[in-house]
Amino acid sequence: MCRQSATVCLTKSPTAAQRGVSGVAERLAVLRDPRDRRGRRHSLVSVVLTACCAVLAGARSYLAVGQWARHAPLDTLARLGVRAVGPLGVRRAPSGSTIRRLLTLVCPCGLADLLGCDPAGTRHLAVDGKTARGSRTDTGPAAHLLSAVLQGGRTVSQLRVPDKTTEVTGFTKLLAPFDLTGVVVTADALHIHRDHARWLVEGKKAHYLLVIKRNQPTLHDALRALPWKEVTARRYDREAGHGRRETRSVRTLTVTALGLNFPHVTQAAKIHRHRTDLKTGKITRETVYAITDLTACEASPQAIGQLSRAHWDIEAVHHVRDTTFGEDASKIRTGHGPENMATLRSFAISTLRATGHRSIATGLREVSYMSFTRPLDLTGLL
Incomplete structure (x- = not known):
């Protein structure tokens, strides 16, 4: 087998x-x-x-x-x-x-x-999972696939997450064969694990940028409590496309691993998104927090904003597999x-x-x- x-x-x-x-x-x-x-x-x-x-x-x-x-x-x-x-x-x-x-x-x-894509020498690698919904059977769940994608939408590798487990179990297996020296690995809130952060920085000589959500309530509350109103290091970006107008602000603070109780963290970021639907006029606001081991000298607010936005390249690949190749409808x-x-x-x-x-x-x-x-x-x- x-x-x-x-x-x-x-x-x-x-x-x-x-x-x-x-x-x-x-x-x-x-x-x-x-x-x-x-x-x-x-x-x-x-x-x-x-x-x-x-x-x-x-x-x-x-x-x-x-x-x-x-x-x-x-x-x-x-x-x-x-x-x-x-x-x-x-x-x-x-x-x-x-x-x-x-x-x-x-x-x-x-x-x-x-x-065949090799992440060595690249700047960014995104990790995320996707479920092939049409593969579900009467006796088993649908196949859940964990992928690593380079900036620009080129897939490095992929593995199937074993049934009755989560993506967390496949994170190190997926990335272990590759040289990640100097590569910034981004992942969503599901992969906020201290062991993963240590493995990336100490074992693979890589960097991380991880989004923090309420599945880590203590860490999330600690980030919310930081003095963001006093921050001077910030970046604003505006763009229009896909039927909406969006304004993004990124603020960064230098923090300590001891203060946040997370290994190797040196910066925290607050990312605020303000979107206006050009057709309906509906306004939505979203605020997320992120942590990284990159110092202020290595990653400015602009760079962190770009890395955060580049993570969605993997979502674009999943979207194409669904809409263009009909993956979710595949039996x-x-x-x-x-x-x-x-x-x-x-x-x-x-x-x-x-x-x-x-x-x-x-x-x-x-x-x-x-x-x-x-x-x-x-x-x-x-």
Whole structure:
């Protein structure tokens, strides 16, 4: 049975550098094939590459992936690594049932390495979870997936949170394989754990920016009681878009870890958002607090505001998977299918982001116009 451990899923563990520079096929080559050796007609690499390219062309289900493969021309199959058989060297695409069976069986934490993005040398990494609502069954809950996303919407890795547990249990497992030196990790209020903060700063040499809500009442009340009216370090930003006008203010204070009883904290921030709906005129106000180990010299109010806002890049990825790929409506439920299909969707989003597409829906339409060549070009298959 597959466990959430790279040592179980991979025949060898690639380094972070290899993850960043090797091609997709090379990254997939380290995956262990879960099928019996007898009767294999297609390699694991060729089947997964077929699924990757089909999703990049807009496929949302096993059936759609199988249809894309069935109609793929011979030159496309050759680029995907589909084996030529017989004296005439005929290539036959993997069937829909073969694709479905392999994506159901293959270890998800190994397939997540397909994403290939390396956080080393980047400024910011956001961690958050999402539930694939359509994967719920009569006997089991829906799959809950914890992801790490770089600024700009490129997914680094993903794992499924075991049933009857929370995202908290997967936080260190998700980030452990990566070099996070100097990276600022942001997370929502669910991950306000002292052990996580120590692990990031002391173990990974990283930084944190954590939002504090009322699930930590003592810490939240301590932050509210700080002398915010006397603060001179502040930043105001105004912008209009998406049918609303928004004003944000960020105030920061230097604090002590002893005073707030939280490891390595050096700054606290008060972030106030004032939004006006341009259509209805409705006004909403929201105030949140955040803590970080970054000093005032390392992070100004402007920088903290930018990091806080950048955290929502991960929400944008989840939104795209729901609206553009129909993830919540997907009825894929069996085995590792829900998390592996989510990985393929994240791979498609990351690939399109890397090629300059701000709108994933627009990018998918452009790819669909050359559905048997453009996905392979974007994936780097020669």
